[in-house]
Amino acid sequence: MTSDAWQRISRDVLALLLASSCPGCDRVGTLLCDDCRMLLRSDPHRSRTPQGLLVHAALRYEGVPARTIRRLKEQGATMLSWPLGAALQSVLHAQAREALIVPVPTSRGAFRRRGYRVPELLIRRTGLASHRVLVPARRTRDQRELGRAARARNVAGSMRARVHGRGAVVIVDDVVTTGATLDEAARALRAAGFTPVCAVALAATPRLHDTANS
Numbered sequence: 001m002t003s004d005a006w007q008r009i010s011r012d013v014l015a016l017l018l019a020s021s022c023p024g025c026d027r028v029g030t031l032l033c034d035d036c037r038m039l040l041r042s043d044p045h046r047s048r049t050p051q052g053l054l055v056h057a058a059l060r061y062e063g064v065p066a067r068t069i070r071r072l073k074e075q076g077a078t079m080l081s082w083p084l085g086a087a088l089q090s091v092l093h094a095q096a097r098e099a100l101i102v103p104v105p106t107s108r109g110a111f112r113r114r115g116y117r118v119p120e121l122l123i124r125r126t127g128l129a130s131h132r133v134l135v136p137a138r139r140t141r142d143q144r145e146l147g148r149a150a151r152a153r154n155v156a157g158s159m160r161a162r163v164h165g166r167g168a169v170v171i172v173d174d175v176v177t178t179g180a181t182l183d184e185a186a187r188a189l190r191a192a193g194f195t196p197v198c199a200v201a202l203a204a205t206p207r208l209h210d211t212a213n214s
């Protein structure tokens with residue numbers, strides 16, 4: 001590459017950095033500040049879905065982790081998949097020994113909007129292999145608009161496995177709220193012969209831990 005080209009790239013990178021702000025605290029001139037990076041360290045905790053599937057989550061979906069995940073999901077900040085993937089890594093490595101890692105499928109609409117599949121991107125950052133076994137079977141409404149019972153109805157029958165198989169599977173999602181999506185993923189996998197052993201999430205909402213602890 002010529003030195004002119006390097007200079008152009010350096011200028012672009014500098015402009016990008018100067019125009020950036022930390023998703024956690026809005027400090028300008030950084031993609032993620034050191035203080036907020038510390039708050040993305042894995043803090044593993046367990047909970048259960050309504051159907052009883054064990055969920056291991058790396059982060060609590062609140063404060064700095066929640067804001068950082070939203071920027072990755074909604075604002076195209078794919079660079080943030082590196083620190084977030086590092087948080088997922090320890091939990092996923094511990095749970096996925098001998099098991100197939102299957103991400104929750106991304107809806108066609110979300111993929112068109114973002115151009116990437118968040119759970120798959122995060123798994124890739126952990127260095128483990130992701131297997132796209134599940135695909136959307138039909139359209140669903142945005143889960144964020146819905147309450148607990150409506151979420152379960154909204155996702156029921158919304159996924160299918162592309163292949164039949166057997167053996168242990170760990171299901172991976174970015175954010176777990178009620179666990180209804182993970183239950184649907186587990187149902188679709190069982191229908192295709194697999195054995196879902198647990199789920200791993202990058203983050204779980206506090207509401208989900210409350211359910212598990214009560």
Ligand SMILES: [Zn+2]
Nearest residue numbers: 022025033036
């Ligand atoms: Zn910050």
